[in-house]
Amino acid sequence: MTPAQTRMLDALSSRLDAKAIVTDAADIAPWLVDWRDRYHGRTPALLAPASTADVVAIVQAASEFGVPLVPQGGNTSMVGGATPPSDGTALLLSMRRMARIRSLDADAGLAVAEAGVILANLDAAAQGQGARFPLTLGARGTATIGGLVSTNAGGTQVLRFGTMRGLVAGVEAVFADGSVHDGLSALKKDNRGYDLDQLLIGSEGTLAIITAATLRLVPGIAARGVAWVGVDSPASALRLLRRLQAATETIESFELLPAESLAAAIAHVPATRAPLTGEHPWHVLIEATAATIDGEAPAALLERLLGGALADGLAADAVIAASEAQGEAFWRIRDSLSASERALGPATQHDISVPVDAMPRFMIEASAACEARFPGTRASGFGHLGDGNVHFHVRAAPGTDPARWYGEDAPVVTRFVDDLVVAAGGSISAEHGIGQMKRAELKRLSSPARMMALRRIKAAFDPLGILNPGKLVALAPDAPAP
Amino acid sequence: MTPAQTRMLDALSSRLDAKAIVTDAADIAPWLVDWRDRYHGRTPALLAPASTADVVAIVQAASEFGVPLVPQGGNTSMVGGATPPSDGTALLLSMRRMARIRSLDADAGLAVAEAGVILANLDAAAQGQGARFPLTLGARGTATIGGLVSTNAGGTQVLRFGTMRGLVAGVEAVFADGSVHDGLSALKKDNRGYDLDQLLIGSEGTLAIITAATLRLVPGIAARGVAWVGVDSPASALRLLRRLQAATETIESFELLPAESLAAAIAHVPATRAPLTGEHPWHVLIEATAATIDGEAPAALLERLLGGALADGLAADAVIAASEAQGEAFWRIRDSLSASERALGPATQHDISVPVDAMPRFMIEASAACEARFPGTRASGFGHLGDGNVHFHVRAAPGTDPARWYGEDAPVVTRFVDDLVVAAGGSISAEHGIGQMKRAELKRLSSPARMMALRRIKAAFDPLGILNPGKLVALAPDAPAP
Incomplete structure (x- = not known):
């Protein structure tokens, strides 16, 4: 432990409860390795605030003593974004104790969740009131709201409701000087200058510590339709998607995979069968949902629309899941693609x-x-x-x-x-962020105008460099990328 | 003209075409007064770039000679946001010549429009391909895309598709040092650090000069339903809205007005009649649309849903417009509310x-x-x-x-x-922005944390204070609000 870290923890010990300062190496160890086991960090202490006031005290102390903080939620970053530096200079700031859903109002379609609330728990609470939180991803049982907001997470249900950026109505965060940004009020229109909430979404903990967020809920699912479609090419798949989207707003997922990925999944996952009997070079998994049982059922809608697509040659074959279980089986194939490809x-x-x-x-x-x-x-x-x-x-x-x-x-x-x-005019990070892993490539491939803007924002919000050092962008223009 | 302005125009005269530098006072005069005739500015010259390269040259010169620029589109700001300072120190930067729609693809649902494209022209071009641009407001025949993006404009059709923030897929802008931010590539997912596009949307020309934007189009309207409903209170109106939104996603407008506003409109607008025969303390104008003629027509949908609402006591009376003309008449009442109230x-x-x-x-x-x-x-x-x-x-x-x-x-x-x-946890500027008019109130009513963040962002992007001086936020922390 550096002398500055010792002084900082001394100063905090009288302001935080006993659970908030963890120095037992065995308790800290699980949080020093990233989800993919690529980055290994070190730290002498993990701080676990129970409230926004605790976070204020911690950030003020970090600022006073010049000790960097690495915020961490469920530690499911795919780019090493929540792993501390290996030199032990930073402290871990675990947000997992801040796990309260402060409010949830299905009629208003809003929930206020603290940073440490686990995604699946928020969705379960919303479903308890007939609503749902529509964003989902593989790590839903582990990933936290703070991490999801900080990384503008995506997932398999983005098509209809967007990424976290589209689902966050407001953010509460602690700036590097310990001042609190209270943006939780859920205003659908608010033009009071630069949108600080939008700036913090996706900033990977490098500009402020997000402590809570107001999130949009959508009506719960009353009926679902899942289809598996064989197509001859990605171009046909996109034409099919356009056709479906022109006819209905209920398409929530449209996942494309090549035949070899399907084959890998079938080989890798026990008791998995190909949804279609024939061979197709490309496959699409489609999900449509309805919030009420009035009107055409999503499965019937998919059957009608896909029937037309088959007749017009936009698809080669298609099957509608006949039951929830069959729909789940289709999804199991999709969800196992990464793991089954790794096995190759x-x-x-x-x-x-x-x-x-x-x-x-x-x-x-x-x-x-x-x-x-x-x-x-x-x-x-x-x-x-x-x-x-x-x-x-x-x-x-x-x-x-x-x-x-x-x-x-x-x-x-x-x-x-x-x-x-x-x-191709694309992005080297669609949904995982930059973290540690993509910093060098971000720097190599971004325009000087963009890198300058990123650095200036970083310097404006974190002039001392105490917020998630080594992630996203370097504070000083000339610091080498790692 | 100040010596610096003279030197700047001299330097630019060889780099810009003849139309790009306007110094005739009569030609400039119309652009020195704001839409509401509250702010009167002065400037010795109006600059009218024809391309992004022209804007780069102008901004570089402004930076070199320390001459501030006031960007202006249709000059329809409601808060004096596009009026130059009265001391003549700044030059007007009119974006109206940059009026090209660079591309428009209805299938992809995207258009790239330069800053000077007029809103109504973009929508007309989209409609020519069977699509539309769904944001609309009273000044649609004058307001430009650059201004609408810079102010995150709203309007009467925000309910379904959101404000400009929700409709902008990317931004091209020139930073204060003359470097170009090219964010036009329409990526639905892009997590390469801080979202510069989102930061520039709503920044009122104080961080960069927006030169073009990629905008989302939606399917054209195949059928429309317009209804006028009498309700007993705003609370009933909101319950009615929730009921409608739970049943359909097609509600695009839901405008509430008190009886006295209706009376003022009827008195003010020739040949206007009350849509309902009885007296009601509050009225609601509702519009639903459909992109196809398949399925239930929006008018029939509204009739069915409002019938249920009447039966359940959520509404006191309702009428569905029997024709496009009657629907337009309902809208004319709504659109005349501001003018008719002013007449009082x-x-x-x-x-x-x-x-x-x-x-x-x-x-x-x-x-x-x-x-x-x-x-x-x-x-x-x-x-x-x-x-x-x-x-x-x-x-x-x-x-x-x-x-x-x-x-x-x-x-x-x-x-x-x-x-x-x-x-009430609200915003003193829902859709008009801050401009000159609301600066003092913004400063008075914002937390120190928020004001500090705004100022630091301003200083990071415009350290010399050459971009739209006197608007939104002061560059120096201690400068008094005007």
């Missing part, structure tokens, strides 16, 4: 986006370009076609030594893929 | 918002509080109940001298109303 051997994974219309061509051309540039590799993407966001994977040639792949090849492959993404 | 005599107008659920109570209690505090006045609100945004007016007691009212009473009334708004 070493690969690089790229969370990328391009304009929706450009995605079909990108998927075909980028795969071909990767496989040509790195002989023996297999490249393919799957995911959220309607969001212009796929998870693009490049699998090492069979027999490649994993250590060599990850040590030498993967960075080269990553830069190659990122260059293709930028050339 | 001197008043203060407040563009305010509170949380939607708090609005019914606010409308009743704030009116009563104003009338009690300022005897003889009449206070009432009308407008966008579903957005929690009404235009709240306090009319002077009969016989009040207008000069005295505007000179002495109005500022006191404004502070009183603003205090009520803040006490």
Whole structure:
């Protein structure tokens, strides 16, 4: 522990309760490794505030003693965004104790949740009142509201209701000087200058510590329809999506995957069967929902619309899940894609986006370009076609030594893929953020105007560099990317 | 003309075309007075760039010679946001020549429009391809995209598709150092750090000059239903709205007005009749639309839903417009409310918002509080109940001298109303922005944390103070508000 850290903890010990300062190494250890086991940090203490006032005291002390803080929720970052630096200079700021849903009003469609509320718990509470929180993702049982807001999380249900940015009505946060930004009032229109809430959403804990958020709820699901469709290409899939969206606003998911991803899932997940009997080069999982049982049921709607699409040659085959269980089985295939692809051997994974219309061509051309540039590799993407966001994977040639792949090849492959993404007008981080992992690429591929703007915002909000150091953007213009 | 301005124009004269530098006082004069005729500015020159490269040259010169720029689109600001300072130190930067729609793709639902494109022209171009741009407001034939983005404009159709913030997919802008932020690529998911587009939306030209935007289009209207409903209170109106929204997503407008506003409109607008025969204390104008002619027609949907609401006592009476012409007549009443209220005599107008659920109570209690505090006045609100945004007016007691009212009473009334708004967790500027008019109140009523954050952002982006001086927030913390 550095002398500054010791003085800081001394000063805080009289202001926080006994559970708020954790120094037992065994208790801290689980929170020092990231979700993907790529980054390993060190810290002498984990701070666990129970209230916004506690966070104010902690941030004031951090500022006074010059000790950086690394905020952490469920520790499910895919880019090392919540792992402290390995030199032990920063303290962990765990928000998990702030797990209160301060209010939930289904009629108003709003909930105020503290940063440590787990996503699944918020949704369950909303469902208890006939509403729901529509954003969902694999880590829903672990990820927290604070982390989801800080990273502008996405997921598989973004098509209709958007990412966290579209679902946050307001933010409460503690600035680096300990002052509190109270933006929780849920105003649908508010033009009092720069939108601080929007600036904090997706800022990865580098501008302020988010302590709570007001979140939009939507009506609960009364009926659901799930369909599996075989198509000949990503371009056909996109035409199908446009057709469906022109006819209905109820499409919540439209997930595209190639035949080889389906094959991998079937091989990897016990008791999984292909939803369609024939062979198709590409597959689409579609979900439509309805908030009431009045009107056409979503399954009937999908059957009607997909019938028309089949007749017009937009789809090759389709099946509507005949039961909730069959719908769940379709979703299990989708949800196992990442794990089943990992079982195929070493690969690089790229969370990328391009304009929706450009995605079909990108998927075909980028795969071909990767496989040509790195002989023996297999490249393919799957995911959220309607969001212009796929998870693009490049699998090492069979027999490649994993250590060599990850040590030498993967960075080269990553830069190659990122260059293709930028050339297509896309983003090298669609939903995972920058964290530690993508800082060098962000710096390499962003315009000087953009990097300057990011750095100036960082310096304006965190001049001492105490908020999540080493993530997203360096405080000083000339600091080398890690 | 100051020596610096002379040197700046000299430097620019070789870089811009002949139309880009206007120094004839008669040509400049129309642009020196704001829409409401409250602010009168002065400038020796109006600059009219034809391209983003022109804007870069102008901003670089402004930075080099230390000459401030006041960006202006259609000059329809309600808060003096586009009027130059009266001391003549700034130059006007008119964006009206940049009026090209760079692209429009109805299938992708996207258009790229330059800052000077007039709102009505964009919508007409979209309608030419079977789509539309859903935001609309009274000044639609004059207001420009650059101004609408810069002020995060709202209007009467926000309920379904949101304000400009929800309709902007990306922004192109020139920073104070002349570097260009190219955010036009329409990515639905992009987590590469702080969202610069979101920060620039609503920044009122004080952080950068917006030169173009990528905008979301929605499907054109195939059928429309317009209804006029009598209700007993704002609370009943809100219950009615919730009922409608639970049953359908097609409600685009839900405008509330008191009986006296209707009476004023009928008195003011020739050949206007009350839509309902009976007397009702409150009225609601509702519009629902459909993008296809499949399914239930919006008028039939409204008739069915309002029939249920009448049966359940949520509404007292209702009529569905039997024709487009009748629907237009209903809208004419709504659109004439501001003008017809102005005809009743001197008043203060407040563009305010509170949380939607708090609005019914606010409308009743704030009116009563104003009338009690300022005897003889009449206070009432009308407008966008579903957005929690009404235009709240306090009319002077009969016989009040207008000069005295505007000179002495109005500022006191404004502070009183603003205090009520803040006490209700609301915003003193729902859709008009801060501009010059609301700067003092913004400063008076914002937390120190918020003001500090606004100032730091301003200083980070415009350290020399050359972008729209005197608007929104002062560059230096200690500069007095005007």
